Amino acid sequence: MxxxxxxxxxxxxxxxxxxxxxxxxxxxxxxxxxxxxxxxxxxxxxxxxxxxxxxxxxxxxxxxxxxxxxxxxxxxxxxxxxxxxxxxxxxxxxxxxxxxxxxxxxxxxxxxxxxxxxxxxxxxxxxxxxxxxIPCFDVCLTYGYADHSLILHRLGQVEAQVIESLFGEWVTTRLRIPAAQRERFQKLLAELPVTGVRE
CATH class of the missing domain: 3.30.230.30 (Impact, N-terminal domain)
Structure with a gap:
């Protein structure tokens, strides 16, 4: 780590x-x-x-x-x-x-x-x-508008910093997360209503 x-x-x-x-x-x-x-x-x-x-x-x-x-x-x-x-x-x-x-x-x-x-x-x-x-990694998440607040709230658990959010057909949010939180982020990701993930 x-x-x-x-x-x-x-x-x-x-x-x-x-x-x-x-x-x-x-x-x-x-x-x-x-x-x-x-x-x-x-x-x-x-x-x-x-x-x-x-x-x-x-x-x-x-x-x-x-x-x-x-x-x-x-x-x-x-x-x-x-x-x-x-x-x-x-x-x-x-x-x-x-x-x-x-x-x-x-x-x-x-x-x-x-x-x-x-x-x-x-x-x-x-x-x-x-x-x-603090070593970090960046990730982009894609999800529906209705889930935006929930997802940002839950990402606070892994100290995620929002770099930008783009609102098109879907919401695409680019995040920076401390590398020490990678494992917790992977577990949290399984619980979130996300349609796409890109590192």
Missing amino acids: EQPYQTIQAPASAQLVVERSRFIGHCLEVADEAAAKDFVLQIRAEHAQANHNCYAYRIGNGAHPLEYFNDHGEPSGTAGKPILGAIQRRNLTHVVVVVTRYFGGKKLGVRGLIEAYGQAATEVLNAAGTVTR
Whole structure:
């Protein structure tokens, strides 16, 4: 069963300067790994002149979310891992963070890189804010006019949100229902005078 999860509230960017090196953090909420990779490619294209575009993402809200990081040429474990650490500390998921570095002429050392990438990731996540998402599914029901009030009343039992109702020969109502209520909805559906169901 899909449970509520924490993710970023909005896409964001934030900049940090450490020893003349510029670190620019970017973050985006993503549905899957393909979307995360697309965002990384987009940032790399926008910052093609940068020395490094390091990143991490965390996707999925079960016991074992998909986690991945990449140091993009920085010493192993000094960039992607601290970015992922910033995501993990907030227990965020469905998020990708890319930190772009423009080298400023002074080497930071392993410790300095870990701190700078971790701080850049933390700052962009602060700028993005946090929100709790409730996984949902959409469904369309078709039924007669006389049953409209009864059906909407009963759908309240499964926390259904009406997206829209169209009144033609029949009533067609599009609903959004929390995924955690799917089983209860299926049982309730058997009791309702519905002529059509479409997910």
